[in-house]
Structure formats: structure tokens, C-alpha cells
Amino acid sequence: TFLILALVQGVIIAGLQITIAIVGDFQGGRLVEYVECVEKQYNQSNMTLPDNSTFPSFGEDKQIYVYIFMFLSFYNFGLCLYALLAQRIVEVISFVVINFLLVAYAGVQVYQFRGFGEFCDPVTTAGWLALINALVILLFNIGFCFLAVEIYVEFGWKLYKFVNCNPALRYYY
Numbered sequence: 446t447f448l449i450l451a452l453v454q455g456v457i458i459a460g461l462q463i464t465i466a467i468v469g470d471f472q473g474g475r476l477v478e479y480v481e482c483v484e485k486q487y488n489q490s491n492m493t494l495p496d497n498s499t500f501p502s503f504g505e506d507k508q509i510y511v512y513i514f515m516f517l518s519f520y521n522f523g524l525c526l527y528a529l530l531a532q533r534i535v536e537v538i539s540f541v542v543i544n545f546l547l548v549a550y551a552g553v554q555v556y557q558f559r560g561f562g563e564f565c566d567p568v569t570t571a572g573w574l575a576l577i578n579a580l581v582i583l584l585f586n587i588g589f590c591f592l593a594v595e596i597y598v599e600f601g602w603k604l605y606k607f608v609n610c611n612p613a614l615r616y617y618y
Contacts, residue, residue, distance in 0.1 A: 447592045451525040451540070454585040458518040458547075461578040466511045469558065469571040507557055514550060521547065534600050537593050544586040551579035 521543050528536030558572040 447537075447589070447596060448525060448529055450585060450588060450592070451522050454582065455518050455522040457581050458578060459515050461574055461581070462511050462515040462518075465554075465558070465571045465574045465578075466508060468574065469508070469511070469569075510554075510557075514547070514554070517543070517547065529596075532600050534597050537596050537600075541586065541589050541593050544582065544589055548579060548582050548586060551575065551582050555579055 521540060524536055524543065525540045527533075528540055554575040555572060558569055558575045
């Protein structure tokens, strides 16, 4: 169950991050929906528009972080696979901790892809996708916490049965 959930989480994260990379405006120019909104507000107020260079975009530098985020989710799935195959609880705990870090960075992504301006939409399409991404990771991580406790008990019981049968190992542990 743990591994299947990790795989499903990785696929969902990859899909959302690829969609953010496609939908997001990372060209370093102006965000079209922002410009239309600001132009309308400026025209209503009889104000002149500032230079085009002042209009924000997500920027080309943020697109690489989308791909790094996706790579980290694949790495985390590999860590989960290794933890379960080797039956090591330390890696299971590391998996859960890295998932909490993914939740934290997903929150940063929501901030990065927010809308611009006080009159415009507060969140862009990429921002909504980032918010969905953060919520998905958070919900999966809550499930992973409960499953990690069960795995801890299972791995501990297997170790206890192995060590209890051998007096030399019992002394060692």
C-alpha cells in the first residue's frame, strides 16, 4: 500500500508539474492576463501605463525549479522503493521527512505563481495548479505518516523475531 501510494503521488506530482511548466509564462515577458487587467484598471482611473518592462512574469529561472521539484518526487519514490525492499525504517522516516519538505516547497510554488496586482485575479492558472499540488502532497503525506507507523511496527517485529531466536544476536542488540 505504501509503495503504491508513493507511485500514485509521484505520477500526480509529475503530471501537475509538467502542466505548470506548460501553462506557466516563463518567457521573461509580461503575463498577458495581468497586462489586460492592469490596462483596464489604469484606463478607468485615467492613469498612464508604466513601461512594459515593469510588468512581471514568472521568469525563465523559475521553470527549472518545476523540473527539480519533479525530479525530487521521483527520487523520493526511489527512496521509498529502496526502504521497503531493504526493510529499513530510517529510509521510511526519511521518505516522510522529504515529503514534508516537498509540501513546504509546494507552498513556495503557490507563492511564486500567485497573481499580480491588487485589482487582478489573486491566483493564476499555474498558481491554482501549484495549490492543488501542495494539497495533494499534504494529503498523501498524512497517509504516509499513518502507514509509516504500521511499517515501523512490522519491521520491528521482524527484527525482534530474528534477534530473539539467536542468543548471540540478542546480546549484540
